[in-house]
Amino acid sequence: MTPPSRPLFFQTAEQRTALARQRFFEEGERPTGLVNEAVIQSWMRCTAARRNAQDPIGFDPVTRSRMHASLMRNRQLLQAGNEELQQLATALSGTNCRVLLTDAQGVVIHASAPLGSVAQPLMQVASRVGVNLAESEIGTTAPGIVARAAIACTVNGAEHYHAMLQHLHCAAAPIRDVHGCLAGVLDVSIEGAPFGFDAAALVGLYASTIENRLLRMQSPAHLVLQFQANPKVLDTPLEGLAGVDIAGRLAWLNPVARRLTGADAALLPEAAEVFGVPLDTLLALHRESVPRALRLPNGLTVWVRAHLGQGDGVDFNRAVAAAQPAEAAPAPAAPVDAPPAAATLDNHRDRVIAETVAACGGNIARAARQLGVSRGLLYRRLRAHAAGSAPPPADV
Template sequence: MPTTSFGHPNMPRQLFFQTPEQRTALARQRFFDEGARPSGLVGEAVLQSWMRCRLSHRDPVEPVSFEQVSRSRAHASLNRNRQLLQAGNVELHQLETALRGTDCRVLLTDAQGVIIHATELPSAAQQPLLKTASRVGVNIAEHQIGTTAPGIVVRTGEACTVAGGEHYFQCLQTIHCAAAPIRDIHGQLAGVLDVSVEAGRFHFDPTSVVGMYAATIENRLLQLQSTQHLVLQFQTSPSLLDTPLEALAGIDADGRVLWLNGVAQRLTGCSVQGRPEVHEVFGLTLDGLLALHRQKPAQTLRLPNGLAVWIKGHLSASDGTDFNHAVALFAPAAPLAAEPVDKSVPNEAPARLVDHSQRLIETTLADCDGNIAKAARALGVSRGMLYRRLQKTRQSETVGAETSRSAPPA
């Protein structure tokens, strides 16, 4: 007896399905009822999530419980993710303001899928599932509530959307969600930004919206985590600087590239594997890059791959001292195009960021005849900050001298 693809007798088989809902329904039939792999009917990320859920012996018709983790674990997660919450403070508010005319909720999870921020919307009464789920401390990882966009991002680190019937559990099929990853300076997943709606559809492109805000939060997080790093901002157009489309790079104290955000990797064609030296990625020495300072307009630089970019830099110390505005007084100007680095010529200038900072303090003090107050004003820092830096330096020198005297002769 002939059947349709949905198993109804005496009806011709449909070869094409015009709506996403029809394709998803066919995918569910083939996967859950027939045990077949519905390739091409749902995204590969969703299909892989279904397979993982089935391997864990979860029944798609069972109810889902949005359980909060223990109070101590929730508190620990909030403490661990203070920088992430700080980085997202402005953007989360802006995103929630932008979505205020919709029924969407904004969720931010940690790297394990535990919610650390959730939107409170007036329409919560019409969203019973999201009202229950959208609480700080609720675990929405895949092993807990099956296939969802944030659950997949936690598992794979890749942005995705999950719509209606693509959720593994049937009770969640009224939800549509889109999520994107936020990474830290080590390239590891730091959190997940998610936008979800219940009993309705997105009337805009959620992938673009959540991706843009996630990128902005990630850029802020990278800079927050980059104390005592030289942070470079660059793009092929100066109008793209200070936007979610800017490229960012972190240079460590030894003049090596510690991290590159996704845009920077695409523009330079480089990765941070092996921590390449700055001249390999940017074609300049550390001294040349230190000449890029925030107070002046971005400068042009031709990368080793031939691409010309607009670039500027920012340098701050771990104690909050910002030497960026003064570095340009002591560092050479950056050239318009990268010059080849001749390693046979010794570099007389200090090679590390900490040495540049110390040289800057010493030179400024000398120019101010040892006047702490005047030197602090020249550096743009408080006198207390400068006193603490000088005291720390003297202590280090004292320890070093005592170590040298106590060391046994060679």
């Protein structure tokens, strides 16, 4: 008797997932095309680690010392996400979802209060600060996959490796730092019913917002460029961001910036090459109140704004504003054998300091007040810049 043939098509995602589990767990086949490839990879890692899909999960927290260490180490991430985590919880207040933020290893460092009135016994124990959601601890979940592979992922129902987690649905996205490394994972989870909205898009939007804020917080000594092909989306999660270091190289790019420029920050390209204008032109953008249109070397026109943070305690925006009246004065002639100064943020800072001191008639105390720094810091900067030349002007 001929065995019944397998149906070629399945109408629902639940049916496709059930077939994928049958092929993978019972028949030892790779269920390519039935579930997300990231889920299949996670199943394979769990199997290789000899995890039993029928074993219960305890959602055990890490040790108290590790939890405190993670909270201290991720203070900046929590600060960057504080407003967005509250806004996301508000947006989900009419659902039964929970908002979780984990560190790069999958340990929960923020969990929202219960949203809705439906009982969620699994989420009740999973949504606690200190619980380890890493794949090595609880198998296939969205935050576990993101912590392992640093890619956005959604895991629904029976896509979870362990049978007891098949009532959960979760969507997670990575948050990266200025070094391009995973800084944390933002997750939205619900127990019982599936999401009634596009959870992946919502999580991706908020993760991008937190990441952009974290990048700015980690760039006090960088020239930060905001740009997009449409100026109306600046100051939104859709904007491109780039950090330029004191040597004039791109220290980092957010994902939008990489797509717009085609550049790779890991190669530390010159900002002038990527944006098609000299560094001095990019530096001057922070004085302009409206974005400027720039045509990139790849032919795309983008609208750009620039911001200078604080380097060595000098607020560049205030310093440049204070130095404006002195710009009309002729600059002293450089020695004939002196090499031209490199156009870097470091030179820009020293030039601003020198011009402000000159505008104050050599009065260090007055110049320090205008720059918003201490006299001691100003003396140290002048001595470092002089490098063996005449001593700095006396405090009149």
